[in-house]
């Protein structure tokens with residue numbers, strides 16, 4: 001009984017909630033393309049500002065906060081093959097170069113333009129005895145989660161004639177005469193390491209607009225937004241100046257489009273495309289914008305009541321207008337008659353349910369009393385049994401789901417096992433027990 005009423009109540013709740021209405025709306029069209037995350041019809045009165053939401057936290061561009069330090073080069077030196085290397089010099093793509101040992105200052109050189117030309121080679125001005133060892137050129141791309149490493153072994157000799165370079169099968173080996181410069185070559189000209197703008201172009205947001213009947217692949221581009229901050233506006237001239245996306249869009253992941261002073265000609269299908277090529281994010285949000293008749297103009301009745309007649313004019317409030325405006329932003333997804341119908345249905349079902357519940361409680365209460373009297377006198381036996389059977393039917397129906405659950409639990413512990421065994425015990429015996437217990441408690 002409780003279960004049943006619970007289910008009915010939930011159905012009612014679902015019917016009333018906007019989420020249900022939303023999913024019952026244009027779900028069919030949304031399923032056609034996997035990249036469409038939402039599609040809805042929105043209506044605003046002419047002259048007002050429309051806001052078409054388009055937000056995704058995954059599109060937040062965080063790299064600029066790091067001052068473009070997402071790429072790092074560092075040169076390490078390890079004297080003995082097994083030992084941990086020590087950091088000699090490193091540099092972020094923002095341009096900061098750090099030399100770790102004071103004695104290496106001005107002795108070890110990295111090209112300041114390394115992240116532009118891809119030449120990460122390390123120059124040692126004058127080689128000393130202590131410079132021998134394995135040098136590693138390490139490139140980290142934090143944003144792309146890439147790491148590349150290149151090793152060069154440096155040997156120092158006293159005889160300039162022995163100076164040479166060769167490949168030992170794993171790495172380059174350089175034999176350099178004492179006091180001579182040594183150039184440890186490390187070049188990587190892949191755009192990933194050198195081109196900053198290409199990386200930012202990985203995150204792109206478009207707003208498109210198409211007139212009804214035009215397929216989305218032939219839509220007109222309204223706006224292009226790049227994570228680098230670059231923006232391009234296209235669109236028809238009458239619309240271009242009235243559309244805007246907030247300046248900090250990539251910082252917040254909020255690319256909602258505002259259209260000021262709506263005109264009838266603005267109607268159409270607007271779509272927001274979010275692309276994060278690196279992360280594989282490709283989402284489209286579609287809005288069918290409808291511009292309705294202009295709403296009640298508040299300035300006309302409000303202007304005489306500006307200062308003096310403030311309390312004398314209780315009529316239309318500007319707050320009322322703004323509230324209804326805000327409301328239209330939230331739910332205008334399904335034709336109104338639809339939701340109206342669901343509401344009506346909900347009310348009817350709710351009253352019906354209440355009535356049924358009331359009826360059942362009344363019937364049960366009266367019958368129990370009758371059953372008790374009958375069994376106490378041990379006269380109307382057959383009548384009493386009828387009632388008991390009914391009760392049992394109700395009781396078992398309630399317990400049925402729990403029993404099957406217990407069996408599925410695979411007897412993980414003994415308590416469950418016992419409970420399951422109890423549940424399996426012959427029904428008639430249980431029936432009698434239940435009845436007796438129930439009556440003892442109820443008729444006291």
Ligand SMILES: *[C@@H]1O[C@H](CO)[C@@H](O)[C@H](O)[C@H]1NC(C)=O
Nearest residue numbers: 110111119120121123183187
């Ligand atoms: C890399 O830069 C060094 C100077 O730092 C220069 O001597 C060398 O020729 C450059 N290598 C390449 C391949 O451009």
Ligand SMILES: *[C@@H]1O[C@H](CO)[C@@H](O)[C@H](O)[C@H]1NC(C)=O
Nearest residue numbers: 299302303304305306307308
């Ligand atoms: C009422 O306010 C508007 C601006 O809100 C102003 O232009 C107008 O002069 C005011 N009228 C009076 C009667 O104060």
